[in-house]
Structures are given as structure tokens and as C-alpha cells.
Amino acid sequence: MKPIPYGVSSYKSIREKDSYYVDKTQYIPKIEAAGDFLFLIRPRRFGKSSLLTMLECYYDIARAEEFEALFAGTYIHDHPTPEKNAHLILKFNFSQVSSEIEQVEASFNAHVRNCLFFFGKKYRSWLDDDYFEMIDTYENVHHKLEFALKYIGYKGLKLYVLIDEYDNFTNTILSTAGQGHYHNLTHGAGFFRFFFSVLKGAVDEVDVGISRMFITGVSPVTMDDVTSGFNIGRNISLLPSFNEVLGLREQNVIEMLEYYRDNGCTLPNLNETLALMKVWYGNYRFSKSVEIEQFNTDLVLYFLKNIMELGTIPEEMIDPNVKVDYEKLRHLVVLDRKLNGNYSRLRSIIETGGISANIAASFPVEDLTKPKNFISLLYYFGLLSYQCEEELIIPNRTMQNLMYGYLRDGYEDVDVFSIDLWQFANLVRNMAYKGEWQPVFQFLAQEVEKQTSIRDFLSGEKVVQTFLLTYLNVTDYYITHTEAEMGKGFVDLYLEPFVAKYDKVKYAYLIELKYITRSEFTKELLQDKIKEAKNQLQQYASDPQVIKGNRGRNLKLVMLIFSGWELVHSEIVPIIQPKPAI
Structure with missing residues (x-):
């Protein structure tokens, strides 16, 4: 039975271990046709690193003899392009660069130096002795x-530059150290901006030093800052033809479930x-003109890995690694210790x-x-997604x-406003298992009474x-529903028990x-x-x-009735049983 490649981003490792793989090689010709210098944005944990390692x-000209082993059974094996195994590969992965302000430049320089050394x-065999003699004379990366x-x-060689997670350390710096430090490395004489200037200079030469380039990240912000707009290539992130280049469509997920079920795994109802x-x-x-929806690759693999090992759905429905990644986005709503717009x-x-908006x-x-x-x-980070034009x-419960x-x-x-979340979670548990709903809302009401600053934010029923x-x-x-249509009306809150995970919840x-x-x-x-x-x-x-x-x-x-921020009335309402038909 094929291993589930949860946490594995190396295409080579996935293929050599015969792990479950959803073929994406049909996008190689499309990527070639889209342009020589490309930029793709997708949310975290969607398979960007796997795509780059596949490319x-x-x-890679040095892997020509591995082609059969790595691509047998895929689309591209039967439909290779003329550029197969025709490039030298220079790859950078900026998730390996430290985001500590005191270390970031040295860490970045070390990463680039290491990449050039192993290149x-x-x-x-493709480089002459004078290349190594000359490059050793330079100290600056x-x-x-x-x-x-x-x-x-000069040598007329083909070079494919791959940059994975180009904005990883800059996003972390922006969220933890602020705009000032971020500005220093992405503007003016900042070392990161200079790095992209060197790449752009190579593209502009008569004897082009870069034949192709593919860059991945989670937002266009850093690219705009370091290049004054991404003017060294094409952003394919919103193109309909690349909606499915990453992620899994529903049929892929069905086939995975069926494969493991048919190979002896005990799975819940498919x-x-x-x-x-x-x-x-x-x-x-990932495009407003498409109808085919995608699943997050990492979360699907996380779910399947857990369900196969435990025989039940995961204790945590959200991969803890995803939570850590998204913690970096807190800077979006807090600026200089104030809640911004x-x-x-x-x-x-x-x-x-x-919301309705153009991206x-x-x-x-x-x-x-x-x-x-x-x-x-929010869209680029995956917190929002297209529903139609x-x-x-908000695409799912995780987001x-x-x-x-x-x-x-x-x-x-x-x-x-700050509360003891552990204490509050226990109150909600008692609400679910014992029917003790009053303490949940009384607790919040008492905290609002004590923490007066929150009152300015509590005006209006929706708020x-x-x-x-x-x-x-x-x-x-609970699976929480808001404004769900019921009984010819719209209920404010429906707390539906999450029975698939908590089958003993009683209320x-x-x-x-x-x-x-x-x-x-x-x-x-x-x-009234x-x-x-x-x-x-009723x-x-x-x-x-x-x-x-x-x-x-x-x-x-x-029923809960508020006057301003104050809970002024709460009570249980009896259910009226329908009268039996005569």
C-alpha cells in the first residue's frame, strides 16, 4: 500500500518511496507556454514546494538518467517537451533564511553562498576551471x-532559477518586527532588493544568464516592494488555466479514499x-471564471494520515503546522498596538x-x-476564495x-478583552455534555462588565x-451556523453537534x-x-x-437579549410538540 506523503515536499522522495501521488506533470507544458519568467502565489501548505521539486x-540536465524512474506512469513521461533535462538548476528556498533581525542578512548571504557552492x-562537468577560480575571488554573495x-x-548554457517561498522570512519580519525593519531589506539599498536586481540584470543581458525562472510565495507584497512591481516576469496566480496546478480536486480526494479503503484500511462512510x-x-x-473547486493538499493528507493511524478523525481538525503558519498574519489587524481598519x-x-471585491x-x-x-x-493567504464573479x-471551517x-x-x-480560554472551553464542554448553557453566557457577560474597553466594540445585533x-x-x-434559513426564517445561531468527532455530545x-x-x-x-x-x-x-x-x-x-453591551435577559424556551393528526 502506498505511503501517504504528509509533510513530504520532495518529488523525488515521493516517487522513490512509491508514495501516493496525484499527477500534476500535465502542467509542465502549460508552464512552458505561459512564459519564461513566472510567479505563482498560493496559500500555505498547498504543494508549492512539491511543484518546484517536480520541475x-x-x-535538471544532471538527472537525465533518472527520468524513467522519476516520471514513469505520469503524463509528462508520455508527452515530454524538448526542454526535458536541458537546464542547469539554481534553486533557492528562502524558508531556510532566519527571520531574526540581527541574523537575517548573514543568514541570507550564507544561503545564497551555499546554493552557489553546491551548484x-x-x-x-559543464563549467570550466576559470569559473571556479574567478568566483572564489568574490566575497560578496x-x-x-x-x-x-x-x-x-557567456557559455550559452540554459539555467532554470527556482525560488521557493520567496517571501517567507520577509513576511515573518513584517509580522514580528514591523514595517521599519521590513522596509530596510526590501527598499533602497536593502540586500533582498539588490538580490532581485541582480536577477533582473541577468535577464536583460544579450547573452541571457537565466533561460527560465519560477518563483513561488504566499503574497505579492514583497515582490512589488523588491522589484517596484513584478516587471521581470508574469504573474500566473489568477489565470483560469492554472486553477488546478496545486491542490486537489474532489475527484482526486474520492480516488484517494477509495484506494485506501480498497487496500484494507477501515474508513468511515466515504x-x-x-x-x-x-x-x-x-x-x-483561484480564478473568478472557474467552477472546479480545490482542497488544501496538506490538510487532506493530514486528515488521511490520522484517520488511517487512529481509525477515527483527528483530535485536531486543523493541522497544527497550519496554525503556526497563519499566526504570522496577526500583524494584518494590529498596528502600533491599535486595531486598524x-x-x-x-x-x-x-x-x-x-465580500464583493476585485483582487x-x-x-x-x-x-x-x-x-x-x-x-x-486575505484571498492570497487562502482566507477568502472565489464563489463566483x-x-x-470564507472557503471552509478551517479558515x-x-x-x-x-x-x-x-x-x-x-x-x-482577554479571558481564560481554558476555563471558557470547559464551560462550553459542560454546555455540550450537560446542557449547562447559562454559565457560558454569564461568564462572557461578567467579563464584559469588568473589562470596559470592549464595550465600545459591542454595538448592534450582528456585532x-x-x-x-x-x-x-x-x-x-459544535458546528456553528449563522443566519441559516429555517422554518421560513433565519436563526441567529444554530449550534449543531460535531457528531463525527464527539458522538457523546448530548445537546x-x-x-x-x-x-x-x-x-x-x-x-x-x-x-416585545x-x-x-x-x-x-419555536x-x-x-x-x-x-x-x-x-x-x-x-x-x-x-433566547439572549442585549441592551447595548449588557445581557439583560436570557431564558430557555420550551419546544411545542406538534399535535398528532386526527
């Missing part, structure tokens, strides 16, 4: 690189498993589930707080949970609803929120809201979607 194995070792590219152009994976890991579109936009997106192809970091650019960055949605985390972190980072969801999603006992909840401004509050209006909420909840309770989602669990109908 490395295919084009020389590998291709000694930029000068070494400039010389190497000029020499290759259709239910696929539906669960789609809700958590799917629904990505991006925080409000993020909250608005969560409230509505999406910007590139923009500098100074323009990151502009609404269009911020929305574009210009309609962007939704990460967004809720940004809201919680934002409140905490600027000392607006309060999002605030509650931000903390209810600390745990995953489900329909929650109706009502909001009264503090200036308009009267006892009479409160009674109580009556309205009661009628709505109407929602009989909806088939609720009955199906509960799967026999006890359903509780809860």
Missing part, C-alpha cells in the same frame, strides 16, 4: 551571483467523510460570510491597509476558525453575534439574539422582544435541517 527533477559541485549568471550566459473534508478543507477557487473589515467579513495583482506594503489590498491579501467567501482566532488575538493584543461566535469557536464541540442549541440600544430600552420593548424571540425559536425547532443535524440529541431553544 527541478524534470528540467558548482553539481555542474562541474551578490557579486558571486552576478558573476555566475554572466558566466552561464460520502460522509468526503462531505466532512470539504467543509473543513475544500471550496477553493483591517480589523473592522475582517469582522465585517465574518459577520456576512464574504489586486500586486501592491506595496505601505498600501496594505487600503481596503482592496487587504481583501486581496467578484464574490469572495473560519483562524479568522475567529484573529479577532480574539486582536482584542488581546491591544488590551481590549454581538460575531463576538459570541468568536469565543464559542474556541472549541469544536444542540438554537439561539435567538435580540438587541435594544441603551437609549431605546424600556420594559415594554423588552417584553421576548415574545418575538419565543415565537421564532418556529425554527421543527425545521428538518435541525432535526437531521441534531441526530437525536436534546435540542434547547435559548
Whole structure:
């Protein structure tokens, strides 16, 4: 049975170990046709490194004898292009560069120097002695690189430059050290900007030192900053023809599930498993004109690896490595210890589930707080995805949970609101298993009472609803639905038990929120809201979607009425059983 290549990005290793591989080699001719110097942006953990190592194995002139072993059974094996095994490969992986401010330049220089050293070792048969004599005379790595590219152009050799995670360390610096340090290395005489200037200079020579170049990253920001716009190549990130170059389509996932099931693995119901994976890991579109959706490759492999080893779905539905990667994005909503305009936009997106916007192809970091650019960055990071023309949605529950985390972190980072999440998670657990719902909302109400700064952020029913969801999603006992259509209306919150993971959860909840401004509050209006909420909840309770989602669990109908930031009334509403037909 084929191993699951979770955490393995080396194409060569995947093929040599006969791991499960979804063939992407049909994109090699498309990549060649798209242009000589290309730039591809995709979210983290989508398979960018695997793609680059596949290109490395295919084009490397030193691996010609490995072609049969590495590509047998793939599309490109039967449809090779004239450029097969025709290039020297110079590859950089900037995830290996330290993001510590005191070490970053030295680490970057060491990485480039190492890459050039092993390049020389590998291709000694194609390089003359004077190459090695001359390159050793240079101390500065930029000068070494400039010389190497000029020499290759002079010799008439073909060089394919591959740069993986070009913006890895710069994004980390931006998020941890701030714009000032980031600006120093990407602008003016910054060493990173100079590196790209050397590459561009090689492209502009009569005897071109670079025949092809492919760069991957997670955002266009750094490329815009270091090149004043990506004017050394073509950004193929939004092209419909490259929607599926990374990621897995639904049929790929079905075939994987069927393969492991047919080879003796005990898996849950295939259709239910696929539906669960789609809700958590799917629904990505990388061009507004395509209809085929993609799954996140890493998360699919993580899920399958766990389910095969444990016989059940993972304890953590989100790969911890993904959580670590996305922690770097906290700078998007907090600037100089203040919640910037991006925080409000993020909250608005969560409230509505999406937004209409055009995606910007590139923009500098100074323009990151502009609404269009911020929305574009959320898209590039995978937090938003196309649903249709210009309609962007939160693609899945993984991204939704990460967004809720940004809201919680934002409140905490600027000392607006902070709670004991472990204590709160235990309260939610008791809500799920014991039906003790009051302590959950009383806890939050008491904390809002004590931490007065949060009150300025709690105005309006939708805002309060999002605030509650931000903390209810600390745990995953429930699949939370907002504004779901039920019983000829739209319920504010439906907490559907996550039965696939917690089969002993005993309670489900329909929650109706009502909001009264503090200036308009009267006892009479409160009674009107109580009556309205009661009628709505009893109407929602009989909806088939609720009955199906509960799967026999006890359903509780809860009303919560707020006046401004204050919870002024809460109660359980009895379910009215339908009268038997006569």
C-alpha cells in the first residue's frame, strides 16, 4: 500500500518511496507556454514546494538518467517537451533564511553562498576551471551571483532559477518586527532588493544568464516592494488555466479514499467523510471564471494520515503546522498596538460570510491597509476564495476558525478583552455534555462588565453575534451556523453537534439574539422582544435541517437579549410538540 506523503515536499522522495501521488506533470507544458519568467502565489501548505521539486527533477540536465524512474506512469513521461533535462538548476528556498533581525542578512548571504557552492559541485562537468577560480575571488554573495549568471550566459548554457517561498522570512519580519525593519531589506539599498536586481540584470543581458525562472510565495507584497512591481516576469496566480496546478480536486480526494479503503484500511462512510473534508478543507477557487473547486493538499493528507493511524478523525481538525503558519498574519489587524481598519473589515467579513471585491495583482506594503489590498491579501493567504464573479467567501471551517482566532488575538493584543480560554472551553464542554448553557453566557457577560474597553466594540445585533461566535469557536464541540434559513426564517445561531468527532455530545442549541440600544430600552420593548424571540425559536425547532443535524440529541431553544453591551435577559424556551393528526 502506498505511503501517504504528509509533510513530504520532495518529488523525488515521493516517487522513490512509491508514495501516493496525484499527477500534476500535465502542467509542465502549460508552464512552458505561459512564459519564461513566472510567479505563482498560493496559500500555505498547498504543494508549492512539491511543484518546484517536480520541475527541478524534470528540467535538471544532471538527472537525465533518472527520468524513467522519476516520471514513469505520469503524463509528462508520455508527452515530454524538448526542454526535458536541458537546464542547469539554481534553486533557492528562502524558508531556510532566519527571520531574526540581527541574523537575517548573514543568514541570507550564507544561503545564497551555499546554493552557489553546491551548484558548482553539481555542474562541474559543464563549467570550466576559470569559473571556479574567478568566483572564489568574490566575497560578496551578490557579486558571486552576478558573476555566475554572466558566466552561464557567456557559455550559452540554459539555467532554470527556482525560488521557493520567496517571501517567507520577509513576511515573518513584517509580522514580528514591523514595517521599519521590513522596509530596510526590501527598499533602497536593502540586500533582498539588490538580490532581485541582480536577477533582473541577468535577464536583460544579450547573452541571457537565466533561460527560465519560477518563483513561488504566499503574497505579492514583497515582490512589488523588491522589484517596484513584478516587471521581470508574469504573474500566473489568477489565470483560469492554472486553477488546478496545486491542490486537489474532489475527484482526486474520492480516488484517494477509495484506494485506501480498497487496500484494507477501515474508513468511515466515504460520502460522509468526503462531505466532512470539504467543509473543513475544500471550496477553493483561484480564478473568478472557474467552477472546479480545490482542497488544501496538506490538510487532506493530514486528515488521511490520522484517520488511517487512529481509525477515527483527528483530535485536531486543523493541522497544527497550519496554525503556526497563519499566526504570522496577526500583524494584518494590529498596528502600533491599535486595531486598524483591517480589523473592522475582517469582522465585517465574518459577520456576512464574504465580500464583493476585485483582487489586486500586486501592491506595496505601505498600501496594505487600503481596503482592496487587504481583501486581496486575505484571498492570497487562502482566507477568502472565489464563489463566483467578484464574490469572495470564507472557503471552509478551517479558515473560519483562524479568522475567529484573529479577532480574539486582536482584542488581546491591544488590551481590549482577554479571558481564560481554558476555563471558557470547559464551560462550553459542560454546555455540550450537560446542557449547562447559562454559565457560558454569564461568564462572557461578567467579563464584559469588568473589562470596559470592549464595550465600545459591542454595538448592534450582528456585532454581538460575531463576538459570541468568536469565543464559542474556541472549541469544536459544535458546528456553528449563522443566519441559516429555517422554518421560513433565519436563526441567529444554530449550534449543531460535531457528531463525527464527539458522538457523546448530548445537546444542540438554537439561539435567538435580540438587541435594544441603551437609549431605546424600556420594559415594554423588552417584553416585545421576548415574545418575538419565543415565537421564532419555536418556529425554527421543527425545521428538518435541525432535526437531521441534531441526530437525536436534546435540542434547547435559548433566547439572549442585549441592551447595548449588557445581557439583560436570557431564558430557555420550551419546544411545542406538534399535535398528532386526527
